[in-house]
Amino acid sequence: GAGVSQSPSNKVTEKGKDVELRCDPISGHTALYWYRQSLGQGLEFLIYFQGNSAPDKSGLPSDRFSAERTGGSVSTLTIQRTQQEDSAVYLCASSLTATGAANEKLFFGSGTQLSVL
Amino acid sequence: QKEVEQNSGPLSVPEGAIASLNCTYSDRGSQSFFWYRQYSGKSPELIMFIYSNGDKEDGRFTAQLNKASQYVSLLIRDSQPSDSATYLCAVGGSGNTGKLIFGQGTTLQVKP
Numbered sequence: 001g002a003g004v005s006q007s008p009s010n011k012v013t014e015k016g017k018d019v020e021l022r023c024d025p026i027s028g029h030t031a032l033y034w035y036r037q038s039l040g041q042g043l044e045f046l047i048y049f050q051g052n053s054a055p056d057k058s059g060l061p062s063d064r065f066s067a068e069r070t071g072g073s074v075s076t077l078t079i080q081r082t083q084q085e086d087s088a089v090y091l092c093a094s095s096l097t098a099t100g101a102a103n104e105k106l107f108f109g110s111g112t113q114l115s116v117l
Numbered sequence: 118q119k120e121v122e123q124n125s126g127p128l129s130v131p132e133g134a135i136a137s138l139n140c141t142y143s144d145r146g147s148q149s150f151f152w153y154r155q156y157s158g159k160s161p162e163l164i165m166f167i168y169s170n171g172d173k174e175d176g177r178f179t180a181q182l183n184k185a186s187q188y189v190s191l192l193i194r195d196s197q198p199s200d201s202a203t204y205l206c207a208v209g210g211s212g213n214t215g216k217l218i219f220g221q222g223t224t225l226q227v228k229p
Contacts (some may be wrong), residue, residue, distance in 0.1 A: 033217070042123075042205060042221035043161070056216055091160060105151070106207075106217065108160035 002026075004109035006092050012115045013082055021077040021112045025094030032075050033095075033106065034067055038088045046090075049075065050097070082116045089113050120144060121208050123220035131228055136193040138223050140206030143187070149209035150182055150189045155222065156202045165191060196227045 005024040013019050025032050030051045035043040045059035049069045060066070064082075069075040079086055093106040121142050130136045138152075149168050153161035167173045167180040167189065179192040189208075193200055203222040 035219070043207075043219035045216065045218055048216050058216075105163050105166065106153075106161075108162070110160055 004092055004094050004107055006090075006109035006112050008112060009110060010113045010115075012117065014117055015084060016081055018078065018080045019082055019114065021079075021090050021092075021114070023075045023077070023092030023094075023109060025073065025075070025092070026107055028096070029094035029107070030072065030097045031095040032069060033093045034075070034077050035091045035093065036088045037091060037111075043091065046077070079114075082114075084116050087114055087116045119220075120218045121206055121220040123204075123206050123223045125221055125223060127224040127226050129226045129228060130196050132196060132198060134196050134227075136196045136200065136225055136227070138191040138193075138204050138206075138225065140189045140191075140208075140220055141187055142189070142206075142208045142218075144208065145184075145187060147184075147187075147208045150180070151207040151209075151217070152178075152180060152191045153205040153207060153219075154202045155205055161205055193225075196225075198227045198229050201225055201227045 004026055007022045011019055032049045034046040036046055037043050047060055047067045048056040064080045067077045089111040091108055091111045093108045095106050123140050152165040154164045155161040165178050165180040167182045170182050170184055173180045177194045181190045203224045205222045206220040207217045209217055
């Protein structure tokens with residue numbers, strides 16, 4: 001596709017339910033990132049995938065959060081047993097590759113607004 | 118100490134003035150530095166990147182990097198109301214790991 005695609009754009013769920021957020025990166029981009037942005041705040045790093053390497057999960061806030069990337073392309077971020085503090089915009093970004101500084105330019109999707117009631 | 122720090126602002130400047138946005142980072146081995154602009158309700162978009170000490174100019178924007186002081190800044194000359202947005206500083210870690218850490222952003226308001 002022409003850009004990074006995320007779905008759904010909005011998700012309202014009840015506390016305790018599981019949610020899945022999807023990200024489809026730009027074709028050919030090997031690096032994929034998930035960030036979380038709470039209202040009026042900066043971007044909080046969650047997880048990063050680079051090619052076939054083990055993902056960097058250092059930003060995941062708890063074991064309720066997990067992510068996978070299938071076939072080096074589409075990624076799914078799963079939040080189990082959602083809590084109200086999980087409410088935020090979840091942004092996905094991709095870059096051509098992350099093996100060199102010149103390729104760390106990120107292209108962001110439009111985000112998924114998650115609201116946990 | 119946060120890994121990347123910015124003053125949240127808001128920074129208010131009159132139209133036509135120079136806006137100066139600052140960012141400090143904690144990882145001395147950081148290799149790459151980026152400025153992203155984020156309009157309200159929109160996703161961030163890259164406006165500048167810099168890898169070497171000194172200044173880098175692109176139109177009305179100048180990025181400045183001082184690795185010894187662990188400081189990066191963005192200057193916007195001839196500020197326009199359309200520049201009003203949140204500016205996010207992002208820093209790539211040492212060893213070119215690819216992981217980018219963002220600051221909390223500085224809100225810029227350019228008043229006509």
